Amino acid sequence: MLQERGDNGVDTTEEFFGVADFSAYGSNQLRFSVGDKLLVHKRTSSDWWWAELRESFGYVPSSYLQAEAENVVQEEDAWQDEEYFGSYGTLKLHLEMLSDKPRTEVYRQVILTNPATLKGKVVLDLGCGTGIISLFCASLAEPAAVYAVEASTVAEYTTKLVKDNGCGDVVTVFQGRVEELTLPEKVDVLVSEWMGNCLLFEYMVESVLHARDCWLKEGGMMWPSLASITLVPCEAFHNFSEKVGFWENPYGLDFSCLQPLARKEFFSKPKFNHEIQPQDCLCTPTDVITLNMHTLQVSDLERLQGEFSFKVEKAGTFHGFTAWFSVQFHGLERDAAALILDSGPHSAPTHWKQTLFMLDTPVTVHPGDSISGTVVFHRNPVWRRHLTITFQWCIGGSSTEDSIQSKASILNGFI
Numbered sequence: 001m002l003q004e005r006g007d008n009g010v011d012t013t014e015e016f017f018g019v020a021d022f023s024a025y026g027s028n029q030l031r032f033s034v035g036d037k038l039l040v041h042k043r044t045s046s047d048w049w050w051a052e053l054r055e056s057f058g059y060v061p062s063s064y065l066q067a068e069a070e071n072v073v074q075e076e077d078a079w080q081d082e083e084y085f086g087s088y089g090t091l092k093l094h095l096e097m098l099s100d101k102p103r104t105e106v107y108r109q110v111i112l113t114n115p116a117t118l119k120g121k122v123v124l125d126l127g128c129g130t131g132i133i134s135l136f137c138a139s140l141a142e143p144a145a146v147y148a149v150e151a152s153t154v155a156e157y158t159t160k161l162v163k164d165n166g167c168g169d170v171v172t173v174f175q176g177r178v179e180e181l182t183l184p185e186k187v188d189v190l191v192s193e194w195m196g197n198c199l200l201f202e203y204m205v206e207s208v209l210h211a212r213d214c215w216l217k218e219g220g221m222m223w224p225s226l227a228s229i230t231l232v233p234c235e236a237f238h239n240f241s242e243k244v245g246f247w248e249n250p251y252g253l254d255f256s257c258l259q260p261l262a263r264k265e266f267f268s269k270p271k272f273n274h275e276i277q278p279q280d281c282l283c284t285p286t287d288v289i290t291l292n293m294h295t296l297q298v299s300d301l302e303r304l305q306g307e308f309s310f311k312v313e314k315a316g317t318f319h320g321f322t323a324w325f326s327v328q329f330h331g332l333e334r335d336a337a338a339l340i341l342d343s344g345p346h347s348a349p350t351h352w353k354q355t356l357f358m359l360d361t362p363v364t365v366h367p368g369d370s371i372s373g374t375v376v377f378h379r380n381p382v383w384r385r386h387l388t389i390t391f392q393w394c395i396g397g398s399s400t401e402d403s404i405q406s407k408a409s410i411l412n413g414f415i
């Protein structure tokens, strides 16, 4: 969370170099270009530092800086592939995903309700993991072939799982990154479960788009077909009291001087695995970003911006924004309705849960108030699986008795 005023960060002056261009989103951030030499006066939080460049001052993201002028992050390190694919080489994440029934069941339903789409067709299952979607295809429909692509070492077991389930004549497992593989032919359907926290985190979606451009036939089907990010202003009393309220008087002692530090430490990053309740929503949730998987381009992923204009529907405390995603699977069958996987609070819970972005200071709101602004999903130009999410908003008061000051604030959730 950004502090407008001075704070109790350690006061130092250190020299750093920009490793990428940073375009500031608001008056309290400092724009710079790759290679610029900045003076860092305060490391006000792990993610945001107070810096100077050519007599201008402002906050800069620490992940865009490095101490030396050379050895910029190498391309392969930027994707952190060893750590990323290493994490999928053990069963932990696969157990979590397979145990997520709403997630796994929707892919089974897509296969079950579109048998004709798959009959005699060729399917690419990208990031197949243990191969569950490929096994659904081969056992619930009659595709001509399924190419199951998996970069992690779990692929060694996937080959055996395919054989043990009698699907070896239809499913072929390829171990490797899809960007580096040559498949036997182009495919009619590209199916993948690529969604990360806030939809985009991990940016596996880039691999899906490369595979689409390389291997999907003209007019082929993308499953999911559409992906949306949904946002809602919300209450989060429990989180606020657990992280900041706690310091008011633990064991009857006054620890309140630690509350500014607590806000900075706990609210400067998004809270993954948040479980928002429907009654926490102050407004009607709204899709702020929608991606068409047949037309989306990799370059579009650098910066995605959404606008919002919420109307407060109940008196309460605006603690922050909660975000989640939903994806749609369009069918080719006549009247086949699109199937939807929604990770929001009004659907069956999934392992993604939701993501909470806490304000530094909660705001009392009243029915009829407006919360309008923009949200920017800005891909980290250095660490390619990460992103910055920046909100700018203002609150328009409707109540006459206490005219709410309208204000624009910036909130960066560094993932």
Ligand SMILES: NC(=[NH2+])NCCC[C@H]1O[C@@H](n2cnc3c(N)ncnc32)[C@H](O)[C@@H]1O
Pocket: 085, 088, 097, 126, 127, 128, 129, 149, 150, 151, 152, 176, 177, 178, 179, 193, 194, 195, 196, 197, 202, 204, 207
């Ligand atoms: N929903 C998600 N957030 N993650 C679940 C799917 C991720 C699976 O795809 C694999 N995977 C990710 N990227 C790639 C790639 N470019 N090529 C092959 N497999 C991949 C990864 O190893 C893992 O098994």
